[in-house]
Amino acid sequence: MVTKKRWGERMVMEQLINGLTIGIIYALIAVGYSLVFGILRLVNFSHGSVYAFGAHMSLLFISMEFGIVPAIIASMIFTGMLGIAIDKLSLEPLRMKGSKPIAALITTIGISYIIQNMLMIVFGSETKSFPRLFNYGTVRIFGVNVGSTQIAIFFISLVLLVALTAIIHYTKVGLAMRGVEQNAKASYLMGINVNRVVTFTFFLGGVSAAIAGTLVSGYYQMVSPGMGFMPGLKAFSAAVLGGIGILYGSVIGGLVVGISETFAATYLGGSYRDAVAFIILILVLLVRPNGLFGKKGIKKV
Amino acid sequence: MAYLSIDKISMHFGGLVALEDVSIQVEPGEIVSIIGPNGAGKTTLFNVITGVYKPTSGSIHFENQPIHNKEPQEIVKAGIARTFQNIRLCKDMRVIENVLLGMHTHTDYHFWDAVFRTKKFKTIELEKHEEALRILTSIGLQDQIHNYATNLPYGAQRRLEISRAIATKAKIILLDEPAAGMNAFETDALLDFIMELKIQGFTIILIEHDMRLVMNISDRIYVIDHGKKIAEGLPKDIAKNPRVIEAYLGRKEENA
Amino acid sequence: MDDLRRLIKENRIPLYRKMDQYRHYIIAGLLLLLLALPYLLNSQYIMRIIIMICVYSILGMSLGLITGYTGQTSLGHAAFYAIGAYTSAIISVTYGVSFFITAPIAACVAALMGLLLGLPTLRLSGTYLAITTLGFAEVVRMIFLNWERVTNGPLGISRIPRPVFFGIELTIANNGMYYLVLAFLLLTTLVMHFIVRSKFGRALTAIRDDEVAAVMMGVRTTYYKIIAFVVGAFFAGLAGAFYAHMIRFIDPNTFTFDTSILILSIVILGGMGTIKGMFLGAILLISFPELLRFVQEYRFVLYGLILVLMMRFRPQGLLGGQQKTDYAFPKGMKVDNQ
Numbered sequence: 001m002v003t004k005k006r007w008g009e010r011m012v013m014e015q016l017i018n019g020l021t022i023g024i025i026y027a028l029i030a031v032g033y034s035l036v037f038g039i040l041r042l043v044n045f046s047h048g049s050v051y052a053f054g055a056h057m058s059l060l061f062i063s064m065e066f067g068i069v070p071a072i073i074a075s076m077i078f079t080g081m082l083g084i085a086i087d088k089l090s091l092e093p094l095r096m097k098g099s100k101p102i103a104a105l106i107t108t109i110g111i112s113y114i115i116q117n118m119l120m121i122v123f124g125s126e127t128k129s130f131p132r133l134f135n136y137g138t139v140r141i142f143g144v145n146v147g148s149t150q151i152a153i154f155f156i157s158l159v160l161l162v163a164l165t166a167i168i169h170y171t172k173v174g175l176a177m178r179g180v181e182q183n184a185k186a187s188y189l190m191g192i193n194v195n196r197v198v199t200f201t202f203f204l205g206g207v208s209a210a211i212a213g214t215l216v217s218g219y220y221q222m223v224s225p226g227m228g229f230m231p232g233l234k235a236f237s238a239a240v241l242g243g244i245g246i247l248y249g250s251v252i253g254g255l256v257v258g259i260s261e262t263f264a265a266t267y268l269g270g271s272y273r274d275a276v277a278f279i280i281l282i283l284v285l286l287v288r289p290n291g292l293f294g295k296k297g298i299k300k301v
Numbered sequence: 302m303a304y305l306s307i308d309k310i311s312m313h314f315g316g317l318v319a320l321e322d323v324s325i326q327v328e329p330g331e332i333v334s335i336i337g338p339n340g341a342g343k344t345t346l347f348n349v350i351t352g353v354y355k356p357t358s359g360s361i362h363f364e365n366q367p368i369h370n371k372e373p374q375e376i377v378k379a380g381i382a383r384t385f386q387n388i389r390l391c392k393d394m395r396v397i398e399n400v401l402l403g404m405h406t407h408t409d410y411h412f413w414d415a416v417f418r419t420k421k422f423k424t425i426e427l428e429k430h431e432e433a434l435r436i437l438t439s440i441g442l443q444d445q446i447h448n449y450a451t452n453l454p455y456g457a458q459r460r461l462e463i464s465r466a467i468a469t470k471a472k473i474i475l476l477d478e479p480a481a482g483m484n485a486f487e488t489d490a491l492l493d494f495i496m497e498l499k500i501q502g503f504t505i506i507l508i509e510h511d512m513r514l515v516m517n518i519s520d521r522i523y524v525i526d527h528g529k530k531i532a533e534g535l536p537k538d539i540a541k542n543p544r545v546i547e548a549y550l551g552r553k554e555e556n557a
Numbered sequence: 558m559d560d561l562r563r564l565i566k567e568n569r570i571p572l573y574r575k576m577d578q579y580r581h582y583i584i585a586g587l588l589l590l591l592l593a594l595p596y597l598l599n600s601q602y603i604m605r606i607i608i609m610i611c612v613y614s615i616l617g618m619s620l621g622l623i624t625g626y627t628g629q630t631s632l633g634h635a636a637f638y639a640i641g642a643y644t645s646a647i648i649s650v651t652y653g654v655s656f657f658i659t660a661p662i663a664a665c666v667a668a669l670m671g672l673l674l675g676l677p678t679l680r681l682s683g684t685y686l687a688i689t690t691l692g693f694a695e696v697v698r699m700i701f702l703n704w705e706r707v708t709n710g711p712l713g714i715s716r717i718p719r720p721v722f723f724g725i726e727l728t729i730a731n732n733g734m735y736y737l738v739l740a741f742l743l744l745t746t747l748v749m750h751f752i753v754r755s756k757f758g759r760a761l762t763a764i765r766d767d768e769v770a771a772v773m774m775g776v777r778t779t780y781y782k783i784i785a786f787v788v789g790a791f792f793a794g795l796a797g798a799f800y801a802h803m804i805r806f807i808d809p810n811t812f813t814f815d816t817s818i819l820i821l822s823i824v825i826l827g828g829m830g831t832i833k834g835m836f837l838g839a840i841l842l843i844s845f846p847e848l849l850r851f852v853q854e855y856r857f858v859l860y861g862l863i864l865v866l867m868m869r870f871r872p873q874g875l876l877g878g879q880q881k882t883d884y885a886f887p888k889g890m891k892v893d894n895q
């Protein structure tokens with residue numbers, strides 16, 4: 001009886017840690033959505049494939065024997081550039097033309113298809129193995145064994161999230177980002193180069209996606225061109241859950257989605273795992289259309 | 302009670318007070334103007350009357366029925382229609398379709414009538430199209446019926462917006478700065494047109510900055526500043542009212 | 558001489574006007590052509606592609622009502638297609654009921670789900686709606702994947718019976734399936750045309766153009782959005798039922814996000830707010846990968862490019878936007894100044 005209970009507790013603890021690991025990665029991806037949404041009011045649908053692109057770049061540079069850390073840094077730069085390219089080539093012209101918001105959304109869906117399928121054509125559509133990152137055995141925490149990879153993922157992500165927040169709150173470009181987020185026109189009139197701010201935002205989004213993609217690939221030890229689709233959607237759900245455009249909301253949303261889907265997989269069966277995020281998303285939107293931490297706007301006529 | 306009776310309406314957005322205890326009475330067939338500096342709350346008042354915003358407090362009665370708690374759609378149906386400061390036509394629809402849209406609430410056939418093209422459907426559609434054509438002819442847009450709303454010149458778009466409001470079978474029409482962006486010649490035509498509407502029996506509430514138009518046309522004028530009503534009366538009295546002059550030109554310096 | 562030439566030029570009736578004048582004859586001619594098509598082509602392979610074009614035209618029109626006319630972007634239209642296919646397949650396999658009974662049931666079940674999905678539009682708009690429809694479609698797919706007792710899970714449902722019409726089993730070989738899909742296509746086109754050319758169509762278009770203006774003209778936007786979702790889902794369900802009984806095997810992988818995007822691409826390429834554009838969109842997007850085999854691998858890159866380029870250079874689609882032809886008044890209308 002006692003042992004059974006203890007076993008149950010340990011299982012919950014293990015699931016919680018697994019959930020936190022995957023959740024913090026969702027948070028990292030969700031922040032990418034949130035950054036762009038905050039500034040452009042646009043759901044950057046291509047973010048999931050940018051994430052897959054980042055993972056493939058890391059794999060490419062690792063296989064070219066760059067060494068892990070330089071490979072990741074190279075991948076960050078290339079993926080950040082991809083983010084910039086997406087904005088410059090496809091979204092900025094739409095802004096210049098004053099297109100309807102939905103045009104931008106559909107454009108990013110198109111971009112997502114192009115990237116994902118180009119990855120398939122270049123790298124092959126099959127799943128490829130990825131080296132395990134930060135493998136230094138396991139550590140015992142709260143009576144359960146936790147892999148060093150998990151710990152590394154958690155802390156790297158945490159550091160990045162803190163760094164992102166610091167950039168937004170304590171740097172000049174961060175101030176400009178917040179200004180554009182509040183009121184793009186006023187910021188423009190105050191001499192802020194709005195397009196440069198947007199470019200920087202896409203760069204940050206790409207960089208964070210590259211890191212998230214690499215960490216996940218290292219965790220599951222595999223990459224495939226379609227890998228970004230589900231995590232992208234789930235991270236997006238997480239961002240909406242927390243109130244898209246609000247950074248800490250995205251982080252909490254990511255953790256909630258990660259933990260609840262890990263528990264769902266354990267207690268409802270693995271095949272329901274993927275539905276959890278969407279069910280949470282739909283329920284949240286029905287009850288609080290602006291997300292848990294979102295503000296309500298006044299309708300202007 | 303007056304035909305349209307607005308009693309002590311207040312509208313707060315969080316801490317911001319957009320309207321405070323505003324009361325306005327309108328009688329049938331009148332042209333009533335609402336003037337005031339930018340940001341005084343005039344358009345907010347229109348939004349409250351037409352149900353876009355629910356007032357924080359106060360009441361509005363139209364033909365002795367309360368309307369302040371009704372949805373915009375019910376208010377249109379009751380007989381109050383409006384135009385917008387920044388023209389809101391359905392741009393990708395044709396001119397005649399915009400007018401037909403105005404007739405929406407009194408185009409009375411069921412979904413199945415449309416799907417099965419029943420006799421009822423055909424009769425009503427024919428009737429409404431003829432009516433739309435009549436309205437467009439009366440407003441001078443008869444040679445533009447096939448055109449798309451977005452292709453019309455500015456003045457014509459304003460007129461189309463008004464004809465769309467007329468098409469709702471409104472008894473009261475709220476015009477939000479109809480002369481904005483018009484030259485003197487166009488404004489004169491607008492003045493004639495509004496007088497024409499009055500003769501046809503419409504009651505009109507007008508928000509306008511063009512003082513020449515307001516003074517020439519209004520039966521009575523209300524002045525709003527900072528969300529409060531500061532004056533009301535006949536045009537000639539309003540023009541001389543010191544509080545109105547102050548609101549528009551600012552307070553006179555003591556030593557000036 | 559120059560004067561004469563100018564005179565001729567000025568009085569020449571442009572092609573679109575001529576086509577508009579004779580549109581009844583053109584439509585009749587097209588119909589005859591469609592009826593005679595199997596005998597003209599005499600190829601099962603091509604007929605199969607044409608049937609799929611018809612199926613996707615129906616899907617395009619059904620999404621067109623929601624996205625093209627009403628402006629409510631749906632990224633989960635494959636869900637209704639799937640619901641129609643599964644409902645019809647399950648009922649006919651389990652109870653041996655005829656396709657001509659299961660298909661309407663399937664369409665109604667899909668419509669009911671459309672109502673369920675339409676209700677959130679009470680509160681959501683734009684991006685949030687788009688994502689919710691996507692989430693909805695994923696949840697639907699996961700239910701089909703996991704509810705093994707009923708849907709047979711990932712293995713799918715096989716040996717779905719062919720439709721039997723007065724004792725004749727309809728197949729692709731005897732062209733029965735072609736005429737069946739043609740009948741569905743005509744039905745969908747007519748109903749869509751009738752809806753669009755009525756106060757319902759005007760209300761839907763007004764919601765797309767300017768929702769606030771629509772409200773201020775007395776349009777109960779929620780009700781109309783739900784109508785769009787229900788009707789759209791109904792016809793997508795009908796298309797799904799047909800598809801299930803034609804292919805005779807369905808599994809959750811047929812109805813993924815890719816399918817939703819393919820349907821959306823048809824609507825966008827063809828032209829939002831048109832019916833004829835849906836035919837053009839379906840013809841182009843379904844036949845291209847078949848015609849150009851080498852494109853096969855790049856098919857989804859092509860779809861992606863279509864979305865991006867159309868949004869940039871022709872957001873109204875190939876046949877969308879302002880029409881050059883006159884507004885068509887109802888029959889019996891006297892218009893003086895023509």
